[in-house]
Amino acid sequence: MAQEDIFKKLVAHCKEYGYVFQSSEVYDGLGAVYDYGQNGVELKNNIKKYWWDSMVLLHENVVGIDSAIFMHPTIWKASGHVDAFNDPLIDNKESKKRYRADVLIEDQRAKFEDKIEKEIKKAKKRFGDSFDEAQFRETNPRVQANQKKIEVLNERFTKALNDNDLEELKQIIVDYEIACPISGTKNWTDVRQFNLMFATEMGSTSDGAMKVYLRPETAQGIFVNYLNVQKTGRMKIPFGIAQIGKAFRNEIVARQFIFRMREFEQMEMQFFVRPGSELDWFDKWRETRIKWHRALGFGDDNYRFHEHEKLAHYANAAVDIEYRFPFGFKEVEGIHSRTDFDLSQHQEFSGKKIQYFDPELNKSYVPYVVETSIGVDRMFLQVMSAAYCEEEVEAANGKKDKRVVLKLPTVLAPTKLAVMPLVKKDGLPEKAREIINDLKFDFSCQYDEKDSIGKRYRRQDAVGTPFCVTVDHQSLEDNTVTIRYRDTMKQERVSIDQLRSLVGSQISFKDLFAKL
Ligand code: GAP
Numbered sequence: 001m002a003q004e005d006i007f008k009k010l011v012a013h014c015k016e017y018g019y020v021f022q023s024s025e026v027y028d029g030l031g032a033v034y035d036y037g038q039n040g041v042e043l044k045n046n047i048k049k050y051w052w053d054s055m056v057l058l059h060e061n062v063v064g065i066d067s068a069i070f071m072h073p074t075i076w077k078a079s080g081h082v083d084a085f086n087d088p089l090i091d092n093k094e095s096k097k098r099y100r101a102d103v104l105i106e107d108q109r110a111k112f113e114d115k116i117e118k119e120i121k122k123a124k125k126r127f128g129d130s131f132d133e134a135q136f137r138e139t140n141p142r143v144q145a146n147q148k149k150i151e152v153l154n155e156r157f158t159k160a161l162n163d164n165d166l167e168e169l170k171q172i173i174v175d176y177e178i179a180c181p182i183s184g185t186k187n188w189t190d191v192r193q194f195n196l197m198f199a200t201e202m203g204s205t206s207d208g209a210m211k212v213y214l215r216p217e218t219a220q221g222i223f224v225n226y227l228n229v230q231k232t233g234r235m236k237i238p239f240g241i242a243q244i245g246k247a248f249r250n251e252i253v254a255r256q257f258i259f260r261m262r263e264f265e266q267m268e269m270q271f272f273v274r275p276g277s278e279l280d281w282f283d284k285w286r287e288t289r290i291k292w293h294r295a296l297g298f299g300d301d302n303y304r305f306h307e308h309e310k311l312a313h314y315a316n317a318a319v320d321i322e323y324r325f326p327f328g329f330k331e332v333e334g335i336h337s338r339t340d341f342d343l344s345q346h347q348e349f350s351g352k353k354i355q356y357f358d359p360e361l362n363k364s365y366v367p368y369v370v371e372t373s374i375g376v377d378r379m380f381l382q383v384m385s386a387a388y389c390e391e392e393v394e395a396a397n398g399k400k401d402k403r404v405v406l407k408l409p410t411v412l413a414p415t416k417l418a419v420m421p422l423v424k425k426d427g428l429p430e431k432a433r434e435i436i437n438d439l440k441f442d443f444s445c446q447y448d449e450k451d452s453i454g455k456r457y458r459r460q461d462a463v464g465t466p467f468c469v470t471v472d473h474q475s476l477e478d479n480t481v482t483i484r485y486r487d488t489m490k491q492e493r494v495s496i497d498q499l500r501s502l503v504g505s506q507i508s509f510k511d512l513f514a515k516l
Helices: 003-016 038-057 074-078 101-130 133-139 141-162 166-175 219-223 226-232 278-294 341-350 376-387 428-439 453-463 473-478 496-504 509-514
Strands: 020-022 034-036 062-064 086-091 098-100 192-195 198-202 210-214 239-248 263-273 303-307 317-325 328-339 356-358 363-365 368-375 388-394 400-406 417-421 445-447 467-471 480-485 491-495
Touching: 003 020, 003 376, 003 388, 034 038, 038 062, 038 239, 038 263, 038 278, 038 376, 038 509, 074 341, 086 101, 086 166, 098 101, 101 133, 101 141, 101 166, 101 328, 133 141, 141 166, 219 239, 219 263, 219 341, 219 368, 226 239, 226 263, 263 278, 263 376, 278 303, 278 317, 278 328, 278 368, 303 328, 317 376, 328 341, 328 376, 368 376, 376 388, 400 453, 417 428, 417 453, 428 445, 428 467, 428 473, 428 496, 453 467, 473 480, 480 496, 491 496
Parallel strands: 062 239, 417 445, 417 467
Antiparallel strands: 020 034, 086 098, 086 192, 198 210, 239 263, 263 368, 303 317, 317 328, 328 368, 356 363, 388 400, 467 480, 480 491
16 A cells, blocks of 8 residues: 555544544644544543653753743744744745755655665565675665765755855756646746744734734753753753753744644753763664654664754754655654754843863863654554554454554553443443452553454554453353453453563563663
């Protein structure tokens, strides 16, 4: 099945099973804003717990905060967001659709990359186990030709971005004959800059209202609290401050479901270090973070690093962790060495000294910062893309059947255990509820009595519940149940007394943390 079709099915699945709804759907929706349903919120909370605990529990020198969304407007002047948090936009005159010029060019580059991937796939099939991908990349003329095209395009693109040369960005679009996906024409306007921050007013107009922004990143809330945390926590450098919270960007093009949203959530950690040591810490954090992703077991080949050619105004090194989404490799997380830019700017704009006295060096300095920043929603989409699976299975009557299953890592699954009475009588519902009442303080359980057992299994597969337990008449006699495993669909008879340890042992964050 084509990857776009899989993605469409995934989006529909998210709605059908209570994961993600379009915001304000009864009013025909609001562009690039989404709500999380009863299962979505649980998965999201589990993702946040995985991140938070891996930062704050596992690192004794990382602490958390929760800063306000509204902040003093001068913060955004100091951080550079008022002047430079822009995206280059371009309109197609025929379709009247608006695009990000840089994204159009990146999509063109992805086309060359796709061609290379296709060659590699074909060759892998042809040569089997003896296939040497590195050698093939170096010697195959078609791969080489496409690689060259990528390099030429990259060079022009990076220069145009670094020089902030909007005319050149347009010229690249013209030269590569990039067409509007809607109208198919190449009738473009000039490229213009567009600031992504949402603004509103605080206070009543009679008082003289103040223009405030909805924060476009959570990081600034950490920077302006650096001294508070360092002093009250008596923190010694190196140390980190972590935060999870909402961020808002007036994205020009909202595409790909929850990949690019106007209201989203970030999990960010700023790690404050001695000047000169930042690139070592940058390397350490990039390894720590890729391990965190890989520990979920979605396949190491599905992740890659993307080194930034154009560095943001505050960075001296930057890398993205990309995941192979159904629509290609895309950024999930960014790791930046942000130098002392932000703290120095806040020091200058606030007029207050923001420094650290280093007792070992016997001097004060503005700390350097390494940042790790990941979107909760994008991570959610990554997990769902990896977990969504359509399988051919054998039905009870021996015929072929299809099932949709969300192979979520058990620790992340919204419901861990579904408990099902075989029939709605003879004391079986009461026995099922007894089991839930006993286990509900240990992990999330769901009672499910509607439809045939087969249908109930399929429904729980589709939601991603890793364990189902069926209570039957034998259960009343010998206190045993049938446990069914989502991924293998294997069933076994176990004592009810075993359930706590059997399920509990496979849903522990501890095992996941042990891999980090
Ligand atoms: N403080 C640095 C910062 O905000 P960023 O690369 O702009 O860096 C970090 O964003 C992460 O936030 C991204 O890797 C992505 O996961 C998430 N993110 C950014 N914009 C987003 C959007 N419009 N919708 C959903 N997630 C977004």
